[in-house]
Amino acid sequence: MLKKxxxxxxVIRDGAVxxxxxxxxxxxxxxxxxxxxxxxxxxxxxxxxxxxxxRNQDQRDKFYTVVDGFSRKCFxxxxxxxxxxxxxxMRKLLRLGADKVAINTEAVRRPEFITECATIFxxxxxxxxxxxxxxxxxxxxxxxxxxxxxxxxxxxxxAREAQERGAGEIFxxxxxxxxxxxxxxxxxxxxxxxxxxxxxxxxxxxxTWEHLVEGIIKGGADAVAAANIFHYTEHSTKKAKAYMRxxxxxxx
Amino acid sequence: xIGIVDYGMGNLRSVESAFEAIDQKTTVIRDPRELAEVQAIxxxxxxxxxxxxxxxxESGFVEILNEEVLEKEKPYLGICLGLQFLAEKSLxxxxxxxxxxxxxxxRRIDPESAQYRVPHIGWNDLRIEIEEPIFKNLEDGPIFYxxxxxxxxxxxxxxxxxxATCWHGQKIVAxxxxxxxxxxxxxPEKSQRSGLCLLRNFVDQALKD
Numbered sequence: 132m133l134k135k136x137x138x139x140x141x142v143i144r145d146g147a148v149x150x151x152x153x154x155x156x157x158x159x160x161x162x163x164x165x166x167x168x169x170x171x172x173x174x175x176x177x178x179x180x181x182x183x184x185x186r187n188q189d190q191r192d193k194f195y196t197v198v199d200g201f202s203r204k205c206f207x208x209x210x211x212x213x214x215x216x217x218x219x220x221m222r223k224l225l226r227l228g229a230d231k232v233a234i235n236t237e238a239v240r241r242p243e244f245i246t247e248c249a250t251i252f253x254x255x256x257x258x259x260x261x262x263x264x265x266x267x268x269x270x271x272x273x274x275x276x277x278x279x280x281x282x283x284x285x286x287x288x289x290a291r292e293a294q295e296r297g298a299g300e301i302f303x304x305x306x307x308x309x310x311x312x313x314x315x316x317x318x319x320x321x322x323x324x325x326x327x328x329x330x331x332x333x334x335x336x337x338x339t340w341e342h343l344v345e346g347i348i349k350g351g352a353d354a355v356a357a358a359n360i361f362h363y364t365e366h367s368t369k370k371a372k373a374y375m376r377x378x379x380x381x382x383x
Numbered sequence: 384x385i386g387i388v389d390y391g392m393g394n395l396r397s398v399e400s401a402f403e404a405i406d407q408k409t410t411v412i413r414d415p416r417e418l419a420e421v422q423a424i425x426x427x428x429x430x431x432x433x434x435x436x437x438x439x440x441e442s443g444f445v446e447i448l449n450e451e452v453l454e455k456e457k458p459y460l461g462i463c464l465g466l467q468f469l470a471e472k473s474l475x476x477x478x479x480x481x482x483x484x485x486x487x488x489x490r491r492i493d494p495e496s497a498q499y500r501v502p503h504i505g506w507n508d509l510r511i512e513i514e515e516p517i518f519k520n521l522e523d524g525p526i527f528y529x530x531x532x533x534x535x536x537x538x539x540x541x542x543x544x545x546x547a548t549c550w551h552g553q554k555i556v557a558x559x560x561x562x563x564x565x566x567x568x569x570x571p572e573k574s575q576r577s578g579l580c581l582l583r584n585f586v587d588q589a590l591k592d
Binding site (some may be wrong): 227 | 397404429499502508530572575
């Protein structure tokens with residue numbers, strides 16, 4: 132049987148791992164991101180996601196160096212996202228060693244971009260990353276440009292469209308829950324999981340191992356991701372896995 | 384020396400890094416004539432079957448692979464697309480001819496219920512059908528990373544080549560083996576310790592004689 136996946140997310144700004152709270156990226160956690168990957172390699176993670184949240188592309192080369200360094204050391208799948216606006220950029224990241232590439236803002240601005248990527252690289256390579264925020268009407272709405280620009284798109288509907296256009300996976304983040312330590316936005320995850328047939332990775336809000344269990348059992352996610360929580364505990368991902376296994380989840 | 388075939392499909396980097404991690408020298412092969420120089424051939428690849436076969440054919444790899452692997456029996460390990468190419472044809476986006484070394488057709492995964500999502504992405508347990516040396520002493524057990532939407536449906540007359548399967552709402556051929564020819568649907572280069580063990584086993588087997 133297919134295992135449920137545990138995925139640490141490394142949020143990178145100007146070449147350093149930073150903390151993300153409500154989509155603000157301030158504290159530097161590791162200056163040398165490769166150290167984090169060394170840990171994760173030993174700690175039996177199932178995949179790694181790396182996202183560039185830099186405000187501009189001035190220091191993009193530093194991000195490439197990070198991706199390059201990761202891919203040489205990381206013997207689990209590596210998904211890379213942030214600032215991907217062309218198939219050339221996607222090719223560049225794949226050549227640097229990414230296995231999958233996450234697209235977000237450009238996919239909303241130009242939905243045919245999803246299909247272009249999928250046609251060239253295959254659906255399995257294309258992760259559509261969605262940042263969702265509950266709007267004043269109480270509807271979950273897709274936001275782009277690092278969460279700053281609301282789009283009017285309803286999140287579950289957009290996820291469905293992304294699938295139809297060729298996405299192989301959805302990486303779903305809740306802006307309201309990001310860094311708030313109250314657990315995943317389970318209603319949102321459930322809605323998106325029901326709307327699509329492709330795997331959904333849940334992200335945003337994990338503070339305890341129990342939150343990971345909830346994401347899978349109550350949210351129905353295929354994979355659970357988290358960023359900040361993994362950086363401060365020794366053997367964190369191993370402990371998380373042990374907890375999930377005890378809760379009856381089939382993990383590696 | 385192990386040769387990794389570069390035919391423009393996806394990243395060879397992770398395959399190279401994996402061999403580096405087990406201290407095995409590799410060389411990337413872009414000119415098919417160089418296949419004669421290596422002791423074993425790795426054909427990795429992700430992406431669409433049709434594009435992949437076209438690239439292989441146009442760069443002249445198909446004939447020489449037939450020569451080196453079928454006639455001279457050089458050890459071959461196909462990963463993901465490299466396994467699917469062994470089939471006679473694929474139904475991914477139309478119909479495309481494969482190498483035809485194994486009787487079978489590549490089809491879209493059609494799970495028995497919607498709870499099994501396609502693409503089949505993630506770690507899955509293998510059911511070992513034949514105790515091949517490549518499955519020996521896997522450090523974390525026979526569990527590997529898969530990412531694919533199509534699988535090789537091996538014809539009944541060739542079912543003896545099926546070395547391992549896994550379950551994803553249907554039975555999926557995870558590994559095949561016939562003589563010097565190996566193919567795996569999963570990604571050993573992305574399957575952490577068990578993956579590195581499997582590559583080590585393949586190398587030991589391939590360089591034995």
